[in-house]
Amino acid sequence: MTITTVAHLNLRGTARAALEFYASVFGGDLVAVTYADAGNVARPDEADQLMWGQVTSDAGFEVMAYDVPAERAWDPGVNAYFISVRGRSADEITAYWERLSAGATVLAPLAPAGWAPLYGMLRDQFGVTWVLDVAAEYAPA
Known part of the structure; x- marks a missing residue:
């Protein structure tokens, strides 16, 4: 299944x-x-x-x-969820970032991070928080 x-x-x-x-x-x-x-x-x-x-x-x-219809309660919350987009290529993630960031609030600029070759977080014009990163192999300590 x-x-x-x-x-x-x-x-x-x-x-x-x-x-x-x-x-x-x-x-x-x-x-x-x-x-x-x-x-x-x-x-x-x-x-x-x-x-x-x-x-x-x-x-x-x-x-x-x-x-959500007006008759139903709706509260977008604060940090209720993130949507994560993970790719294998910096070029691919950068292209998505550039398009997704139109009208967005950047919460963490797209840049190298200690856990990923490239990582960034933004809240788009619809209030959805996105995390974009390039996948890295996990190396346990």
Whole structure:
């Protein structure tokens, strides 16, 4: 049996914009189903918001997101989660960093770190915190 674990972002009114942005950063295909598409409209002003969406790329990137309806409680929290993107190439991670950092707050600049050849952390324009790094072999002490 095989499973896949995918980050699922719970946003409020910005899920489509977030997924479009992530598709522009990582490439891949965007699938978006609105509440209207699913026949599940509780509030007319939310009909075009996403009940479910996903970006999947050939490189292995995958993320899902939806717009939490106004009738449900939603609190983005503080450091509730990070999304980690780990690659084998500094060039690949740097390219993702440069695109993902548009409109972002840099929490740790992309630079060599004691545990990775390249590491950085940012909070994007949608409030999602991303950690990007180049994978390094673990060498126990």
